[in-house]
Amino acid sequence: MATADPHAATGDVWLPIPPGDIDGLPGGLSYVHWDAGPDYPADPARCVFYAVPYMKRADICLRPLPRMAGVRVVQTLTAGIEHMLPGLSHLPSGAVLSNARGLHDASTAELALTLTLASLRGIPDFVRAQDAGEWRGGFQPALADKSVLIVGYGSIGSAIEDRLTPFECARVIRIARTARDTVRGPVHPLSELTAHLPGADVVVLATPLTDGTRGLVGRDFLARMKDGALLVNVARGPVVDTGALLAELESGRLRAALDVTDPEPLPAGHPLWHAPGVLITPHVGGPSSAFLPRAKRLLREQLTLFAAGEPVRNVVATAPSPLASRSTKP
Incomplete structure (x- = not known):
């Protein structure tokens, strides 16, 4: 893992959150605020730590x-970093790209559970019945006694299981x-996925988007799912073949x-909007x-390490560097 150069700390730190709103930022660094506005807050050439704006267009x-x-250091505020990979070739040798592992665990896992419960219980x-002023009862499936398959058991996948625990899943x-x-x-392992699909009532996708997971959920994957099963995707759209x-x-x-x-945003008129049995x-x-x-906590922790000349965490890619290659342990 590359180590931040303490001498580089004489440059600027670009933050998408106003620096004054983040308590405990280390001293000795120059902070500027940029959240993808048309004008830069300072000369980009002076930037030594770039915290990427959140939920803004990749370009x-x-x-x-x-x-x-x-x-x-280029620090995303997302767990997925595929939108920043095209910029890796622009980084100086030895610069690192770090993701936000752990930042979205609680929120994403909460939504995964919400989507699962809402879909199963027909919410x-x-x-729609409430909007129409109609009282429509009926028997609905429960999450209790269901088998749930989590595809992508990283920190978010583990957080999803945390929230499933009280629901008496089989x-x-x-x-x-x-x-x-x-x-x-x-x-x-992923190699055993197809063997487990037929027994799952609910399949939750929480895997990152990589060359290996793009289109993972295609015709064969879906055909192996049991009749009436629910697919929940909180990963990335291209993990699923939309046509299939x-x-x-x-x-x-x-x-x-x-x-x-996929595509995203989903355009008006796309057939997925009105497909039966889908919640979007x-x-x-x-x-x-x-x-x-x-x-704020992630940025504070990463910048404290950076200011001290220590390796930052969550490094997922390093710009090509002979020196970094020689110093990296196998």
Whole structure:
């Protein structure tokens, strides 16, 4: 892992949150506020730590990178970093890209549970009935006694299981890229995913978007899901083949609850809006009242390490550097 250069601390730190709103920022650094406005707050060439604006278009977030010749750390406020990867080639050698692992666990897991419960208990239909002034009862499935498969058992996947625990699920099956053991039980490798799909009543997607997960949920994946199963996506839209999902929804065999879609934003008139058995929220897993205090804490902790010349955490990529390659342990 690359170590921040304490001499680089003479430059600027770009923050998407006003510095005065973040208690406990380390001294000795020059802080400026930029949240993707048209004008830069300072010369990008002086930036040494760039905290990327949250929920802004990728092209805007990438725009200053070619001019940030002295940047040492690029810190996203998202767990996914795919929108910033095109800018890696612009970073000076040894600069690091860090994600926001842990920041969105509570909020995203809360929404995953909300989508699951709302879909199973038919809440969208009840809301439509309320709008129409109609009393429509009926028997609805419960989360209790269901088997839930979590695909992508990182910090968000684990937080989702935390919130499932009181609901008396029959079983929680955990899938990640590689196998490991946890205090709750085994995490199965991605290679075993197809074997576990037929037994799951609810499949929750919480995996990052990578070359290996893009289109993971395609025709074969969906065909292996049991009749009447619910697919919940709080990961990224392109993890799911939209055309294949639409075919299953329109047949009535599967249901879906989606916080992310492909394309996104979902355009007006797209058939997914009106497909039977689908609940859609507009990518709101992270943006909640839980975001700001956790974002401030992450930035404070990362900048404290940076100011002290210590390695920052959550590094997911490093700009090519012979020196960094020699100093990285195998």
